[in-house]
Amino acid sequence: MASKTSSPETQPVIDMADLATCLAARRAKTGLPDLPRNTGTRRTPSKHALLKAIEDLGGKW
Structure with a gap:
């Protein structure tokens, strides 16, 4: 279900790769x-x- 309080027109989409580069x-x-x-x-x-379950599945927390 879509959020009723925000929409793509009012909230910019943040690219996580760009955010990580900016933060670094x-x-x-x-x-x-x-x-x-x-x-x-x-x-x-x-x-x-x-x-432990996350690690067992190969994830890195």
């Missing part, structure tokens, strides 16, 4: 280092199971 350029310009990933020390058992 902005990070390089500011000189910010890559942020460390979440250590995951406070994840619930269900979250651990979900991430």
Whole structure:
């Protein structure tokens, strides 16, 4: 079902590849280092199971 609050005429479509390129350029310009990933020390058992299932299917979360 289409959203009733927005439409393609009012909301621009964002190309994810272009967004990633833009973000990488902005990070390089500011000189910010890559942020460390979440250590995951406070994840619930269900979250651990979900991430393992994604990994088992070949995904990278």
